[in-house]
Amino acid sequence: MNLSFGLYLVLNTLAVLLIAPLFVSIIKKVKAWTQGRRGPSVFQTYFNLAKLLRKETVFSSHSSWIMRITPLVSIAAVLVAALFVPLVFVPEPVGGIGNIILLLYLLALAKFFMALAGLDAGSSFGGMGSSREMSISAIIEPTTIIVFAALVFVFKSLNIFDMFAASAAAGAPSTPTLILLAISLFIILVVETSRIPVDNPETHLELTMIHEGMILEQSGPNLALMELSAAVKLTLLMALLINLIVPFGLSTTLAAGAIVIALVLFVVKGTVLAGVIGLFESSMAKMRFFRLPSLFAMAFFFSTLIIIIEVFA
């Protein structure tokens, strides 16, 4: 643990906390434009979070300490996971920080607590959300692991920091399979962040909400934490995709100028990707829940195909 790593910890956390609500708003704005509306302002998510912090927290009389600690654990797990994905500056890995499997399971930790909080208040909405969320995350897991295995295969390292450093040094995707992997990573991003066609992040109709169902009973600052952790998760998965495929501007040194340029470039790249996500979401409807396994099976076969190509090439 040296100074540069400590600086990286602070820098990455601040960057991801500041940028995350912006990307959420941009997706909403793009979706509104495709629907012919003007949509909320790009800073609306920041205003929403500030408003929620001022409100009182309401707890159900049937809920327990699970409900009280879930928002804290969720944001902590997602923020530690965000430390594993450098946004602007790639340091040397320290003590296993950056291990790609640990990243996946930190996100699973947040999901576990969220699912339990959905069951805690004893409402049907939370139960349905938890049940569907755990089923979906179980079925997408083989695809995610295969995609990560393919990444490890290409970059010859289990550590995301090494992957980003290699990709930044190469400047452009080193093999064509990385483009195919980008498509798989995009599918995983859509699934993990509960976007259409898997789940609608803006609905509160009983039968269509999965992620929203689990956080239905949260209110006030706790709800702000849950929304923020969802936004940070979106940002870190976007950063994983961006910095592997279009890494130009990613800095490996702690120079102030390089970091500012990297930050601006990341915001620009992230805006483009957020726009793509928004357009993707607007182009299709949410799929019926029991048709999702077929979609995930297709994604699994696609990823296995990538592995086979890599192995035999």
Next chain:
Amino acid sequence: MFFDICKTRNRTNFTDPAIIFSFSRPDRRYNIYGLNNNRVKLISSDDLNGDYQKNPWYAGFPAGILSRSFNEMHYRYSGTGDGLMILELFIISLFLFVLGTIIPLACVSQDLRVLRTASHLFTISGSLVMGLLSLFLLITGSVLTWDAYQPLPAFALSFTIDRLAAFFLLLIAIVSGCVALYAAEYIEHLDGGSRRNLLAACTNLFILSMVLVVASSNTFSFLFFWELMAGCSFLLVMYDYSRPETRKAGIFYFVMTQLSTLFVLLGIVLLYTQTGSFAMAPAGISFFTTLAFIALLLGFSIKAGIIPFHKWLPYAHPASPTPISALMSGVMLKIAVYGLIRFLLDVFSPELWWGILILLLGTVSAVLGIIYALKEYDIKAMLAYSSIENTGIIFTGIGLYVIFSSYHMPELATISLLAALFHSLNHAMFKSLLFLTSGSVVHATHTRDIEHMGGLVHRMPSTAALFFVGALAIAALPPLNGFASEVLIFISFFSSIAVADPLFKVLLFLCLGLFALTSALSAACFVKAFGSVFLALPRSKESSEAEEVPFLMLLGPAILASACILLGLFAAQLFLVTGFFVPIPDMFLVGLLLLAMVVLTYAVLYFTASRDVRVTDTWGCGNPSQQPAMEYSGHGFSEPIDIIFSTVYRTKMKNERKFFDQKNCIFAEGTAEIRLIKVFEEYLYLPVARASYLAAEGVSRIQSGCLDTYLLYVFCAVIAIIVYLGWLA
């Protein structure tokens, strides 16, 4: 005791394949002959070579003391005084277990609480001594040998504890100590009067037999204590014999465990015909050795609960008393794993297809085990199926070890074997924790059905917190121990890109995908378990009146829970202490970061956010009161997975309708049936049972009961022997 431990610890050199096997090879031997000569002298190889002439007391020792040059720890004996009495410690711990067996049996008809408490106290102290001993042997890498009893020249009951055996002894010690703490209180709440004395005595004998199986140094004593362990566990499962389901579970378990002993015996006999001795020494490669491996693998798989031999587990675990379920699931399954690893390391020279077989068996058990667990509503049966899943994960690690060592990649082979061993330890910790806490819940609510529990987090907060730690551990969430071992298996899978054969790489990646699926499904299963049992509103009268269990029933699980947390946080450091260099991430750092983030967030919120709190009803679309029936049941929670994996569950739905008229318009009556087919029972076990019954019927025809027929048999046999001997001569 004056001794000087001189820690010249060389990092294990991974380029030498023989070094991998040094994990079980002795590098220090304390040879004791008989119990008269009970002073243990610590001898280092330097002393042997240099000081042989100077110290005359060496002259009495036999020349069987090994001195290996690639050992990790040297003991140097300096000063006067006694040597370290580790053999004494081992014998004391065995004696404590024997005392724990004898004391309740001495006054077996008196229903006295003090008898059982004394028995469990002996268990706890025996486990403590055994734990300290095995920890010492594990860290220092020394070996303990004891030739106990030799009834006949060929058969000897002798014991050797090297590092591998010491590891499993540590596992047994921790689990049995905590289970005995729990059982000391739990046994008083069981009915059965003075039969509980037998339960306490048998538990001690069971633990003793498991210890001696692990410590055995030849296949004869291995089998002897294996059968003793099987017999004791049968008696323990049949404790509640007045209930028909317990009788069925007991008989089923008895048949399966005898089948397992039969295969192990077959394997040992085949090894004997090949090598001519009962020693656990390398047997070479031949047809008989391969047959012996298949037989031993079958025997150990039946005992460990590998699919398709797993069916006894979901019957036996719910039927037996809670401490026994914890012991069986946490420890006894690991004894089968120990047997497999011991034979693979010391006796066999494994080939590639052996590894593929073990890997496939492990993967199938892992996936199917957790898929069946999700359908269970009996909490103990769910935990039993989850044990099947985890045994599958351990077998996956062992399979990877065999595969990598046959590809001559010793580093990866070591990492896989260490992952399998570490997962055995972790599973023993969190599974016994889960069984003990679920036993407390069952005791408080008088039902095993999770659909009749609920809301227990308010009434039994300590049990809920302990179960929660176990659920976090088994769902493989960082920074607990379940994640630490699973990440090692993931790392060995990911590193398999170094394997040369491309088709083989594809197989390994498929197994990797299935392994990830089981991990995620186990998280889903334990969200369901914790949510249905503890959260929301109570769904039966007993649950709404449940009381927290007494302190002694919380202390054992609490120790196991802290072991889970510590083993997880300090996993990387533990491996370094024992001298292995594995690429595991530093979980302590991750834990610190998580804690730091929680503290920072709380601090920021404390100053910037509103701190008003209000408690009110759950939102139920305007419904004034929340009913327990409104919440998601356990069945409903796993319903999406049931539908997605419906081909695995093979649920049969039957729908019959009777109508009054010809055109089938006026409905008269109907039946609808949803039947869960027990695939393995109907298509594997029952046909085999029926075939063996038919064969037995056919053979029984020679038993006609008529004396004349029997005399004819004797006459024919004598003629046959005379003719045969005549031909030979």
